Amino acid sequence: MLTELDDCLWHQLPTTFDHVWTSDPRFFDRFWFASYAPDGSAAMQFTMGVYRNMNVMDGGFVLVEGDRQYNIRVSRTLGQHNVMECGPLSVDVLEPLRTLALRVRGGDRVNGELTWTAVARPVEEAPHFRRLNGRTIEDYQRYNQIGSVSGHLVVDGREVRVDSWWACRDHSWGVRPGMAVKEVQNGPKDTLEKRGYTLSFLFFSAGPLSGTLLLQKREGDASYISGELMHAGDGTSMKVAELTIEPELIAGTRRFRTIVLTARLKDGRALKLHCHRSGNAIAMQGLGYSGGYNDRKGLGAWRGDQVVEQDVWNVEHPAKIVYDSEREPDEHWHRIQPVTIQCSLDDVQYEGQGSMTLTLGGKIPSLGLGL
Numbered sequence: 001m002l003t004e005l006d007d008c009l010w011h012q013l014p015t016t017f018d019h020v021w022t023s024d025p026r027f028f029d030r031f032w033f034a035s036y037a038p039d040g041s042a043a044m045q046f047t048m049g050v051y052r053n054m055n056v057m058d059g060g061f062v063l064v065e066g067d068r069q070y071n072i073r074v075s076r077t078l079g080q081h082n083v084m085e086c087g088p089l090s091v092d093v094l095e096p097l098r099t100l101a102l103r104v105r106g107g108d109r110v111n112g113e114l115t116w117t118a119v120a121r122p123v124e125e126a127p128h129f130r131r132l133n134g135r136t137i138e139d140y141q142r143y144n145q146i147g148s149v150s151g152h153l154v155v156d157g158r159e160v161r162v163d164s165w166w167a168c169r170d171h172s173w174g175v176r177p178g179m180a181v182k183e184v185q186n187g188p189k190d191t192l193e194k195r196g197y198t199l200s201f202l203f204f205s206a207g208p209l210s211g212t213l214l215l216q217k218r219e220g221d222a223s224y225i226s227g228e229l230m231h232a233g234d235g236t237s238m239k240v241a242e243l244t245i246e247p248e249l250i251a252g253t254r255r256f257r258t259i260v261l262t263a264r265l266k267d268g269r270a271l272k273l274h275c276h277r278s279g280n281a282i283a284m285q286g287l288g289y290s291g292g293y294n295d296r297k298g299l300g301a302w303r304g305d306q307v308v309e310q311d312v313w314n315v316e317h318p319a320k321i322v323y324d325s326e327r328e329p330d331e332h333w334h335r336i337q338p339v340t341i342q343c344s345l346d347d348v349q350y351e352g353q354g355s356m357t358l359t360l361g362g363k364i365p366s367l368g369l370g371l
Helices: none
Strands: 028-036 042-051 056-065 068-077 089-095 099-104 110-118 128-132 135-155 158-175 197-206 209-218 224-231 237-249 256-265 270-277 306-314 335-345 348-361
Touching (some): 028 348, 099 135, 197 237, 197 270, 197 335, 209 237
Antiparallel strands (some): 028 158, 056 068, 068 306, 089 099, 135 158, 197 348, 270 335
């Protein structure tokens, strides 16, 4: 079916823009934004995604202030309306790869007008491709970018000024597990008890340096590593060749107190980053990730023409979420932690901010876990 997007010269397939290259129901195209107050007093995230083969657009907004996490989750039938608006949330690209407007209009307890502005160019990750028992389970692309956010929020009637808060974002699209439908089983399950899983993903900037560092690994497999360091002073950039992590975990949890990342660059130099928790971590269920909607179906599931869910949680505990309902407290693996950073390169020290995801699942002998 023709839409207004077809009245351009940018087609890449012999079909209309309402079709994508695969019929896989997990195909997605998704924005993710994060921004953190300099003093660690507040953190927010904003997401919006389209699942063309599921006829779905969904999104979420989260604000953490102190120990409280305010959540908005939205979902709607996609139809043929090519506007990035879902419930009270909307995104406008004001200048591609540079400036975007993020809006929350009509929230019960949180509303806001925010402008995301890039401070560094976007960086493409190495492509993600993985097969299991002959079936493609992952085939997607992502780029990452460091920026700042300004604007204002109104929280329970109070105005919160957002003045050049540190920020980052990514944009990813393709096919990946955990989107829209449950994964089919086409062989023996490769459980975490058999082979543990590590995900370490840092966005950061410190002095003239900025970049992203990503490590994914199943025990016994080679690591997936993608990362690039940029230097604002001389405009140079360098790819990461190797990446190791040394987390100090909070007793009784898989949440980190501090974590040290050491990246060997392709020119042989070493970048070392010491990351320290700054405020409370965001529980990603609040945005709809990992079964976060009330129906527990997660991202990309069709829920009808217009669904809006809003709630407030207590996230003071580093691992457990305390809900504002009869639901029992829950320890959930997917948290994203604002961090302060001390880093060194060529014997020069810098300080800055970042966004750190650390997921440690199952037995991970390489980190001394679950032995």
